[in-house]
Amino acid sequence: MVNLEELKENAKELLKQEKVKYIIGYKRGTNGLMPVPAFIKKPEDVENLIWDPLCIYNLTRFLVDEKRKKAKQKNPDERPVGLIVKGCDSRAVNVLLQEKFINREDIYIIGISCENTGVVDEKKLVKKLKGKKVKKIEFGKKNGFIVSTEDGQVEVPSSEILAERCQECIAHFPVVYDVLLGEKPKRKPDNPFKSLEKMESLSREERWTFWKEQLDKCIRCYACRSTCPMCYCDECVVDTINFAVTADTTAEEKAQKIKWVEKSPVLSENFVYHFIRAIHLAGRCIDCGECERVCPLDIPLRFLNKKLEKEAKELFGYDVGFDPDRPSLVSCFKEEDPEDFIR
Numbered sequence: 001m002v003n004l005e006e007l008k009e010n011a012k013e014l015l016k017q018e019k020v021k022y023i024i025g026y027k028r029g030t031n032g033l034m035p036v037p038a039f040i041k042k043p044e045d046v047e048n049l050i051w052d053p054l055c056i057y058n059l060t061r062f063l064v065d066e067k068r069k070k071a072k073q074k075n076p077d078e079r080p081v082g083l084i085v086k087g088c089d090s091r092a093v094n095v096l097l098q099e100k101f102i103n104r105e106d107i108y109i110i111g112i113s114c115e116n117t118g119v120v121d122e123k124k125l126v127k128k129l130k131g132k133k134v135k136k137i138e139f140g141k142k143n144g145f146i147v148s149t150e151d152g153q154v155e156v157p158s159s160e161i162l163a164e165r166c167q168e169c170i171a172h173f174p175v176v177y178d179v180l181l182g183e184k185p186k187r188k189p190d191n192p193f194k195s196l197e198k199m200e201s202l203s204r205e206e207r208w209t210f211w212k213e214q215l216d217k218c219i220r221c222y223a224c225r226s227t228c229p230m231c232y233c234d235e236c237v238v239d240t241i242n243f244a245v246t247a248d249t250t251a252e253e254k255a256q257k258i259k260w261v262e263k264s265p266v267l268s269e270n271f272v273y274h275f276i277r278a279i280h281l282a283g284r285c286i287d288c289g290e291c292e293r294v295c296p297l298d299i300p301l302r303f304l305n306k307k308l309e310k311e312a313k314e315l316f317g318y319d320v321g322f323d324p325d326r327p328s329l330v331s332c333f334k335e336e337d338p339e340d341f342i343r
Contacts, residue, residue, distance in 0.1 A: 001139065002051055002112055002182040007084075010110060010179055011046040014082055020108050023082035024062050026055040033134055034122070037062065040082075051084075051112060053120045053137050053145055056163065058288040059083060060092040060229040063102055067232075080108045087114055087171035091286040091321025092229045094176055098324045099284075101232055111174030113182025116143050117158040118166025125161045165289035165302065168192045175322055193310045199303055212267065215274055217297040220265040224291035224301055225277065230284045238273045239263070278304040283312050283329025286321045 014020045027038035027048040035055050040046055063081065070076045085093060090111060096102045117139060125134065129149060136148040143158045159167070166172075170192050172185040191197075199207065222239065225231045238261045261272050285305040292302040312318040315338055318329050 001115065004049075004051055007051060007110070007112070007181055008046045008049055010181075011040060011049060011082065012043045014108065015040070015043045015046065018079065020082035021077045021079045023049075023084070023110075024059045025049045025082075025084040025110075026051065026057070026059075033136075049084075053117065053139055054122070055086075056119045056122070056293065058086075058089050058092060058227075058229060058290050060085065060089050060096070061227060061290075063093075063096060063107065064229065064232040067102065067106075080106050082108045082110060084110045084112060085174055085177070086112055086119070087173050087175065088165070088169060088286050088288045090174035090176050091171055092288060094321040094324040095230060095284055095286060095328075096232075097176075098321075098326065098328055104324075109174070109177045109179075111177030111180040113174070113180070113184060114166070114169075114172040115139050115182060116172070116185045117145065117162060118169060118172065119163050120145065120161050121163040124163075128156060128161050163289060164195055165287050168195060168287070168306075170319070171322075176324065193306065193313075196303065196306055196310060199307075211271075214299050215270040216267045217299060218265055218270040218274070219297065220263060220270065220273065221296060223294040223296065227290045227294045228281075229288075230281055231277075237261070238276050274301070274304065278308060281305055282308040283318060283320060285309060 011023050011025070014023065021041075023038075023040040023046075025038045025040060026035040028050055029036040033054065035050055035052070035057075037057055037059060038048055040049065060083070063083065066081055083093070090109065093102075093107065093109065097104060120137060125137075125147075129147070132149045132151065134147060134149055138146045138148075140146050140155055145156050145158060145161065147154050147156050168189050168191075170189065174180060199210075202210065225236070225239075261269055261276070263269075285308065287302070287306060287309060289302055291305070292300060295301060309320065312320070312329055316329060316334075320329075
């Protein structure tokens with residue numbers, strides 16, 4: 001079990017010794033239950049740090065913001081950033097290292113085990129408790145959670161409120177870290193792609209109808225892209241407003257910028273946006289589920305990314321985010337790779 005006091009002590013020492021410029025972790029939100037990202041800069045503020053089953057966010061996304069901020073500074077602080085990571089988050093770090101977006105010395109990783117469970121799906125929790133106000137939720141001694149409500153404590157099996165991604169997670173334990181808290185879980189999913197079975201059982205026409213209905217809802221808010229740690233491009237091919245501008249960029253160049261995808265949230269454009277984005281995440285998505293969680297229209301985006309993860313595994317034996325020194329899936333070629341697609 002992760003010892004919260006040990007986490008705080010580690011964080012406090014890092015800040016006291018000025019080994020990191022700040023630490024990115026979790027703190028209690030203003031609503032009293034859901035945590036929010038915390039940026040801890042002073043040793044005395046580490047008391048705000050928390051760790052519980054509601055710490056759902058993938059904090060790796062903030063490394064993208066840190067790099068952009070640092071690039072604009074004349075004399076940037078070269079100390080690493082301290083980052084608290086779960087198993088899936090640590091795989092995202094490895095992908096960023098693999099792609100040379102960050103350097104290992106730029107980050108001090110505080111790894112936290114998800115024990116034998118994972119994090120809670122807030123929507124499942126609300127549905128399970130039927131409107132009862134949750135005061136606190138903790139990891140249980142076995143594969144479950146202890147939920148405290150106004151009526152007292154109740155133990156809930158993890159299978160009932162666990163986030164879908166955690167049920168299929170192949171890394172409940174950080175795969176890269178500088179310091180590690182918690183025990184290595186023994187549980188592994190019987191089938192890491194079980195959530196795809198129903199979708200794959202549908203006919204081509206049924207799947208087409210399903211995605212037309214889902215993507216027709218999209219309002220192109222770009223929340224999925226904004227929360228994804230793998231979407232770090234300065235210029236996004238599917239967003240005509242966001243592109244790289246330098247001191248030499250002329251007004252004419254801005255005006256003549258090629259529009260590969262229109263911003264209008266119509267079905268045809270939505271299809272292009274989501275499928276281009278999915279292809280760009282092939283061999284890179286670590287299934288943190290943040291894109292689906294933040295979608296205001298509840299579009300099941302995880303199905304797209306999970307399908308490509310399955311293809312990478314079955315066709316190329318490729319697991320994402322476990323080895324930062326391994327070439328990325330789309331940047332390497334082996335003579336034994338399947339070539340059935342060649343006609």
